[in-house]
Amino acid sequence: MAERRHGLWSAIVRLLDWGLRKASGGRRALRGQHVLNIGVVMVLSFVLMTVLAVRWPMLSGYHPTLYRDAPRLEGPSVSHWMGTDHLQRDVFSRMLSGGAPSLIVAFSAVALSMTVGSLFGWISGFVGGWLDRILSLTMDAIYSFPSMILAIVLVAMFGSGLQPMIWAVGFVYIPTYFRVTRAEVLQVRETTYIEAIRAVGASNTRIVLRHVAPNTVNAIMAVSSFNLADAILTVAALSFLGFGLPPPAPDWGFDIQNGQKFLQSGAWWLITFPGLMIITLSLGFGLIGEGISDLVNPKRKRKGV
Amino acid sequence: MSARVGGLGRYVIQRILLTFPMVFILLTVVFLLLRVMPGDPVLAMLGGRNVSAEVIAEHQRRYGFDQPIYVQYVQYLGGVIRGDFGRSFRTGNPVLQELLQRFPATVELGLWGIFVSVILGFTSGLIAAIHADRPVDHAVRVFHIASFAMPLFWLGLMLQVLFAVKLGWLPVASRLGGRMAFTFKPLTGFYVLDAILRWDGTALADVARHLVLPSITLGIALTGLQGRITRASMLEVLGMDYITTARAKGLPERAVILGHALKNALIPIVTVLGLQFAVLMGGAVLTETVFSWPGIASYLVRSIGARDYYAIQGSVVFIALFISTINLIVDIFYSVIDPRVRY
Numbered sequence: 001m002a003e004r005r006h007g008l009w010s011a012i013v014r015l016l017d018w019g020l021r022k023a024s025g026g027r028r029a030l031r032g033q034h035v036l037n038i039g040v041v042m043v044l045s046f047v048l049m050t051v052l053a054v055r056w057p058m059l060s061g062y063h064p065t066l067y068r069d070a071p072r073l074e075g076p077s078v079s080h081w082m083g084t085d086h087l088q089r090d091v092f093s094r095m096l097s098g099g100a101p102s103l104i105v106a107f108s109a110v111a112l113s114m115t116v117g118s119l120f121g122w123i124s125g126f127v128g129g130w131l132d133r134i135l136s137l138t139m140d141a142i143y144s145f146p147s148m149i150l151a152i153v154l155v156a157m158f159g160s161g162l163q164p165m166i167w168a169v170g171f172v173y174i175p176t177y178f179r180v181t182r183a184e185v186l187q188v189r190e191t192t193y194i195e196a197i198r199a200v201g202a203s204n205t206r207i208v209l210r211h212v213a214p215n216t217v218n219a220i221m222a223v224s225s226f227n228l229a230d231a232i233l234t235v236a237a238l239s240f241l242g243f244g245l246p247p248p249a250p251d252w253g254f255d256i257q258n259g260q261k262f263l264q265s266g267a268w269w270l271i272t273f274p275g276l277m278i279i280t281l282s283l284g285f286g287l288i289g290e291g292i293s294d295l296v297n298p299k300r301k302r303k304g305v
Numbered sequence: 306m307s308a309r310v311g312g313l314g315r316y317v318i319q320r321i322l323l324t325f326p327m328v329f330i331l332l333t334v335v336f337l338l339l340r341v342m343p344g345d346p347v348l349a350m351l352g353g354r355n356v357s358a359e360v361i362a363e364h365q366r367r368y369g370f371d372q373p374i375y376v377q378y379v380q381y382l383g384g385v386i387r388g389d390f391g392r393s394f395r396t397g398n399p400v401l402q403e404l405l406q407r408f409p410a411t412v413e414l415g416l417w418g419i420f421v422s423v424i425l426g427f428t429s430g431l432i433a434a435i436h437a438d439r440p441v442d443h444a445v446r447v448f449h450i451a452s453f454a455m456p457l458f459w460l461g462l463m464l465q466v467l468f469a470v471k472l473g474w475l476p477v478a479s480r481l482g483g484r485m486a487f488t489f490k491p492l493t494g495f496y497v498l499d500a501i502l503r504w505d506g507t508a509l510a511d512v513a514r515h516l517v518l519p520s521i522t523l524g525i526a527l528t529g530l531q532g533r534i535t536r537a538s539m540l541e542v543l544g545m546d547y548i549t550t551a552r553a554k555g556l557p558e559r560a561v562i563l564g565h566a567l568k569n570a571l572i573p574i575v576t577v578l579g580l581q582f583a584v585l586m587g588g589a590v591l592t593e594t595v596f597s598w599p600g601i602a603s604y605l606v607r608s609i610g611a612r613d614y615y616a617i618q619g620s621v622v623f624i625a626l627f628i629s630t631i632n633l634i635v636d637i638f639y640s641v642i643d644p645r646v647r648y
Contacts (some may be wrong), residue, residue: 137326137327137330138330140327141326141327141328141330141331141625142330142331142334144327144583144625144628144629144632145331145583145621145624145625145628146583146584146585146586146587146590146624146628147583147587148587148588148590148591149586149587149590149602149605149621149624152590152605152606152609153335153338153605153609153617153621154338156609156610156617157338157339229453229454233454233456233457236456236459237456237457237458237590237591240456240458240591241594241606253456256456256458256459256462259462260462260595263462263465263466263470264470264477266466266470266471268466268471271459271462271463271466272463274459275456275459275460275462275463278454278456278459279451279454279455279456279459282453282454282456283450283451283454286450286453286454287450290450
């Protein structure tokens with residue numbers, strides 16, 4: 001059983017690698033972007049793994065919530081190779097689908113803050129005046145406050161579960177996009193080609209949509225990858241503090257909180273594996289961010305800022 | 306010289322004035338959101354028992370919840386300006402007093418966390434820059450990126466499992482162990498300082514042992530950023546003409562790096578150190594929770610659990626004020642170490 005799973009895994013990774021090489025082969029810019037490629041493979045494997053595990057809960061041979069026949073609190077073994085928990089469940093099967101809440105919340109929250117933040121950033125940068133001043137001050141206030149604390153306070157207000165977490169985490173990242181797009185708009189606004197377009201008689205809406213917005217895409221892409229990496233950690237922390245999904249559902253952060261109770265008895269596997277999953281996924285997003293930043297700004301790669 | 310001080314003075318006043326709207330905005334956001342949040346705080350405080358309508362009304366009057374929201378808001382705002390953050394529902398004590406009591410614990414943990422991050426981040430960044438593009442450099446960069454992706458609470462738990470449970474070298478949690486928690490009488494609330502002031506060696510050893518794991522946990526969270534900025538800043542300075550000149554005139558590499566490059570590379574590093582206080586406070590929430598550290602961050606988490614309105618509001622305002630003050634100090638310090646910065 002274990003061998004077959006392993007075979008399946010490496011087949012998936014090899015397939016992804018091949019697909020990536022095929023997809024990027026034609027474009028010179030993507031060639032040699034090892035950091036970006038590794039990140040993409042890591043994230044895609046996790047997404048694929050989670051989708052498969054949620055669709056077919058028996059993927060690992062054990063159901064993540066219904067199977068309760070394993071020995072209680074036993075370390076990694078051949079039949080349960082990430083050990084078992086206090087409710088006699090298989091830890092590995094819970095790891096496979098435990099990323100679902102993190103992925104759903106992270107993607108939705110970043111999409112939310114990207115939309116709202118960029119919109120406000122474009123408006124603020126383009127309109128200027130008192131509106132810009134008030135928006136900037138408000139965004140700076142939120143930005144300077146620790147995002148983790150703000151997310152915890154917000155999620156406590158909105159109630160626990162997936163949707164409140166999306167609102168809370170989404171709200172926290174709005175200033176990031178606001179600042180990036182506003183700065184970009186201010187810079188682009190002063191260039192000669194915008195002046196030329198304006199002289200030809202283009203409307204403000206047209207200038208923003210056709211000429212300013214595309215220029216901000218690069219910066220937003222890099223920022224959102226780093227944001228996703230951070231969001232995975234924030235969601236894990238929120239679940240760890242008990243604001244996530246209610247108990248039986250598999251969730252890395254919550255499983256770590258659960259494992260904490262058995263820490264004194266030395267059950268290291270209960271917290272080690274969910275943590276490694278979180279690190280790998282967050283690292284994947286981080287590497288994508290690094291890769292995109294290197295692509296956008298080749299000078300950066302050498303300096304490593 | 307006098308002109309510069311005058312400029313700096315004006316800048317400081319401007320920055321202080323700018324701090325107020327920031328704290329005010331955060332206060333307003335949290336106040337409004339708390340009011341739309343489901344669940345009645347008075348009922349939560351009374352513990353959901355079968356209480357008569359009069360008792361509920363009495364409590365609502367006592368805490369001002371019978372007033373319209375805008376009246377509550379103005380009253381609260383007036384209180385905060387006078388230094389009155391309201392009373393905690395749970396304990397009945399003034400919120401500000403409870404926060405001030407816990408504040409030293411958070412600051413002490415934060416300072417040691419920064420100490421760890423400076424040692425780890427600064428040294429590793431420096432080594433990476435000196436050996437740029439060699440294996441050491443790559444290894445250090447991977448370490449920096451990995452420290453970004455590390456969930457803090459998980460790192461704390463792993464350290465607990467290894468060093469406290471398996472090896473038994475260090476205590477699992479809290480600030481003081483066993484009997485010491487009852488016999489030790491703090492003076493300032495900063496336990497390391499207190500133990501030294503009391504000239505109490507056993508207490509100092511105990512305090513230090515309890516500080517190791519939380520400080521490392523918090524420190525690692527900041528190491529990645531610190532290290533990357535150090536490396537980048539150092540590389541940039543090392544590429545400058547005056548460094549080439551220094552090398553050309555035959556200075557030993559050690560003198561070039563320590564005597565010439567390091568000083569200029571420090572500027573961005575110090576800036577980042579200041580900006581890290583926001584990250585630090587965010588990390589403190591998780592570190593304090595995992596290590597049962599009696600600071601303001603774990604106070605906030607517990608207040609949220611109990612829907613203790615004034616305690617939540619108070620903590621947020623307090624943290625906002627703290628971070629704004631630190632940022633202000635860093636800005637001023639920045640102008641002192643970099644004479645090019647004029648205000």
